[in-house]
Amino acid sequence: MIYRRVFGLPGWGVRSPFAELEQLRRQIGRMVDEFSGTPSLSGRAGVFPAVNVSENRENYYLRAELPGVVAADLDIQATGKTISVAGERKIAGADENTRYHRREREAGKFSRVISLPDDIDPDQVKANMTDGVLTVVVPKAEKTKPHQITVK
Amino acid sequence: MADTESKELKVRVKQELATPAEQTRSGLVFTPSVDIYETEKEIILMADMPGLKAKDLTIDLADNTLTLSGDIEPFESPDEEDLIIEYEVGKFYRQFTLSEVIDQSKIDANLSDGVLRLALPKVEKAKPRRIEVKAD
Numbered sequence: 001m002i003y004r005r006v007f008g009l010p011g012w013g014v015r016s017p018f019a020e021l022e023q024l025r026r027q028i029g030r031m032v033d034e035f036s037g038t039p040s041l042s043g044r045a046g047v048f049p050a051v052n053v054s055e056n057r058e059n060y061y062l063r064a065e066l067p068g069v070v071a072a073d074l075d076i077q078a079t080g081k082t083i084s085v086a087g088e089r090k091i092a093g094a095d096e097n098t099r100y101h102r103r104e105r106e107a108g109k110f111s112r113v114i115s116l117p118d119d120i121d122p123d124q125v126k127a128n129m130t131d132g133v134l135t136v137v138v139p140k141a142e143k144t145k146p147h148q149i150t151v152k
Numbered sequence: 153m154a155d156t157e158s159k160e161l162k163v164r165v166k167q168e169l170a171t172p173a174e175q176t177r178s179g180l181v182f183t184p185s186v187d188i189y190e191t192e193k194e195i196i197l198m199a200d201m202p203g204l205k206a207k208d209l210t211i212d213l214a215d216n217t218l219t220l221s222g223d224i225e226p227f228e229s230p231d232e233e234d235l236i237i238e239y240e241v242g243k244f245y246r247q248f249t250l251s252e253v254i255d256q257s258k259i260d261a262n263l264s265d266g267v268l269r270l271a272l273p274k275v276e277k278a279k280p281r282r283i284e285v286k287a288d
Contacts, residue, residue: 067266132202132266
């Protein structure tokens with residue numbers, strides 16, 4: 001589901017009068033999810049990794065939190081309108097002498113395809129892993145970019 | 153670990169902290185997922201804190217309570233407009249009570265690729281001592 005918003009992420013400064021309302025809406029949504037016990041899929045595809053997508057005039061930006069995943073274990077492919085992200089998260093296993101007290105982190109494979117609203121330029125896609133966050137910069141195709149028209 | 157290799161990762165919603173004790177600024181607070189395991193000499197704590205830079209991480213150990221807290225800087229530039237939001241970004245905060253006596257001077261912390269590895273060496277005190285009973 002794609003829906004447009006006119007403001008940024010919570011706590012980083014209000015960009016529009018509706019920002020706080022939208023933040024509240026998402027908070028209420030999360031509370032409802034918790035009470036009903038069934039995670040709703042509003043804005044969530046239910047496929048790992050969770051992805052945030054944003055855009056400006058030139059590019060789409062895809063971001064995903066992938067702590068502990070190294071760049072070599074990632075496979076990112078771009079075609080006409082879609083970006084696919086696949087990879088594997090590896091967690092070094094401890095030897096037999098260790099005792100686990102807590103085990104919450106998970107390892108495994110993942111793969112996801114994200115469709116973008118418009119055509120992209122697949123040759124110019126750039127991906128970057130910093131501090132466990134994957135950022136994919138996807139330039140929009142030349143024909144879909146907004147063009148400034150001069151009035152004579 | 154052969155069994156994990158074929159496993160598909162599933163989305164887990166980031167755990168939001170309900171009542172953070174030290175909340176002074178607005179914004180969301182999440183509890184990072186951790187692994188804790190113990191070897192003969194030390195306790196190892198691994199925590200997933202994506203997006204965290206080493207300078208923004210605070211590790212505090214007082215009275216056997218270990219506190220991890222991290223501030224996340226926004227990665228979005230101001231001209232970006234959100235299209236899909238599947239996860240929220242916010243601070244990390246989690247506290248642990250440590251049962252073993254930890255040598256506070258030798259704690260080693262290492263943050264790479266968004267994963268914190270904390271090595272907490274045990275104090276060399278609890279080595280069992282055998283007491284010989286003499287009989288005359």
